[in-house]
Structures are given as structure tokens and as C-alpha cells.
Amino acid sequence: MSDAIRSRALHERTRLRLAMKSWQGDEYGSCNQCGEMIAPGRLEFDPAASLCIACATGNESR
Numbered sequence: 852m853s854d855a856i857r858s859r860a861l862h863e864r865t866r867l868r869l870a871m872k873s874w875q876g877d878e879y880g881s882c883n884q885c886g887e888m889i890a891p892g893r894l895e896f897d898p899a900a901s902l903c904i905a906c907a908t909g910n911e912s913r
């Protein structure tokens with residue numbers, strides 16, 4: 852395994868662990884910013900996603 856791939860894998864694992872931590876409780880699946888549910892497809896694509904698509908892309912609906 853090359854160093855680049857190794858550090859990338861480590862980084863991803865750390866990110867996931869941090870995300871898991873912030874999900875303790877019933878936060879999982881809802882946006883950290885607006886509280887809307889995050890689309891299941893988005894969570895499947897990026898299990899560490901903490902923002903809904905609208906917030907992640909900067910299109911906050913107000």
C-alpha cells in the first residue's frame with residue numbers, strides 16, 4: 852500500500868469516526884444546519900454527510 856493511499860484511508864476513517872460521534876442521539880440523517888432530513892441516497896453516497904444537499908451546496912432555503 853502506498854503512503855498516499857494509506858493516509859487517505861486513515862483520513863477517511865477519522866472523518867467517519869467523527870461523524871459517528873456527532874450522530875449519537877437522534878441526529879443521524881438530519882442536516883446539522885437546517886435540521887431537514889438528508890436524502891438517503893446522499894447518505895449512501897457519503898455516509899459522513901452532515902448537511903443536506905441544499906446546505907452543502909450553499910442553497911439554503913429560507
Ligand SMILES: [Zn+2]
Nearest residue numbers: 882885903906
Ligand atoms: Zn440543510
